[in-house]
Amino acid sequence: MSRERRGTEGPDRGLAIELRSASKSFRTPSGALHTAVRDLDLTVGRGEFVAVVGPTGCGKSTTLTLVSGLEEPTEGEVLVAGEPVDGIGDKVGFVFQQDAVFPWRTVLSNVMAGPRFRGASKAEARERARAWLARVGLASFEDRYPHQLSGGQRKRVALAATFVNDPEILLMDEPFSALDVQTRALMSDELLDLWSGTGSSVVFVTHDLEESIALADRVVVMTAGPATVKQVFAIDLPRPRKVESIRLEPRFIEIYREIWESLGEEVRITRERGAADVA
Numbered sequence: 001m002s003r004e005r006r007g008t009e010g011p012d013r014g015l016a017i018e019l020r021s022a023s024k025s026f027r028t029p030s031g032a033l034h035t036a037v038r039d040l041d042l043t044v045g046r047g048e049f050v051a052v053v054g055p056t057g058c059g060k061s062t063t064l065t066l067v068s069g070l071e072e073p074t075e076g077e078v079l080v081a082g083e084p085v086d087g088i089g090d091k092v093g094f095v096f097q098q099d100a101v102f103p104w105r106t107v108l109s110n111v112m113a114g115p116r117f118r119g120a121s122k123a124e125a126r127e128r129a130r131a132w133l134a135r136v137g138l139a140s141f142e143d144r145y146p147h148q149l150s151g152g153q154r155k156r157v158a159l160a161a162t163f164v165n166d167p168e169i170l171l172m173d174e175p176f177s178a179l180d181v182q183t184r185a186l187m188s189d190e191l192l193d194l195w196s197g198t199g200s201s202v203v204f205v206t207h208d209l210e211e212s213i214a215l216a217d218r219v220v221v222m223t224a225g226p227a228t229v230k231q232v233f234a235i236d237l238p239r240p241r242k243v244e245s246i247r248l249e250p251r252f253i254e255i256y257r258e259i260w261e262s263l264g265e266e267v268r269i270t271r272e273r274g275a276a277d278v279a
């Protein structure tokens with residue numbers, strides 16, 4: 001286990017993402033300033049899988065929106081591949097809790113959409129989409145529409161539609177939280193399988209500590225809001241991993257206890273604040 005260095009060294013070519021003292025405040029409808037993220041330092045290496053856990057409402061999604069370019073930091077810097085983020089770049093892919101699929105398009109057409117938008121010919125887009133649909137086990141579903149699929153199948157379409165664009169960076173915000181427990185474990189295994197060949201850097205936000213440990217190279221624990229990095233844990237479990245079996249290993253349980261000690265404290269702080277708000 002290691003606490004991450006909270007350094008401010010110069011640009012590092014080996015880094016996919018750097019947040020340097022990043023803060024984000026929002027103006028609330030009443031006109032007050034609400035700070036969602038405060039003085040956040042976080043780096044993600046190329047090809048690294050980082051999971052972010054923290055109490056509800058602490059600022060995890062806001063952190064992702066800063067990396068994606070959907071929002072700008074109020075203070076500090078956000079760099080992707082050594083360059084300051086300037087709007088939404090095509091190096092970044094997203095998978096969210098809601099299915100980001102076009103309901104009026106077939107499965108094949110959904111997966112072709114990204115390459116087509118990026119200038120690929122129809123034939124090339126179709127070929128690449130079919131290859132990814134085969135990888136996620138949906139080759140025979142290409143003519144279906146999203147409403148004709150199960151939740152797990154729709155999630156597979158979303159994964160294929162993301163990976164088909166060869167993203168350097170993959171931002172995932174609780175992507176599997178709407179799925180049942182078994183499908184969730186299967187999807188986690190599939191994600192690891194798909195990711196392992198790509199070299200993409202992943203930032204995966206989740207409420208589920210088990211999921212974060214099973215998937216990630218490092219788990220980042222955020223403080224109760226405003227979010228800042230509390231502690232970073234290196235996960236020294238071997239790969240390839242299967243989530244259902246790895247979580248029974250003694251080392252996994254040991255890591256879980258250590259991280260929960262850190263995370264549980266922030267969850268308690270958040271709960272106590274909530275209780276004070278309604279008192």
Ligand SMILES: Nc1ncnc2c1ncn2[C@@H]1O[C@H](COP(=O)(O)OP(=O)(O)OP(=O)(O)O)[C@@H](O)[C@H]1O
Nearest residue numbers: 026027028034036055056057058059060061062063
């Ligand atoms: N556009 C916005 N305007 C005002 N406040 C916002 C905005 N976006 C987020 N917030 C506030 O910032 C805080 C952090 O929100 P965020 O969605 O990042 O938390 P989170 O950790 O992802 O939450 P959860 O775990 O519940 O999904 C919350 O108090 C939220 O209400």
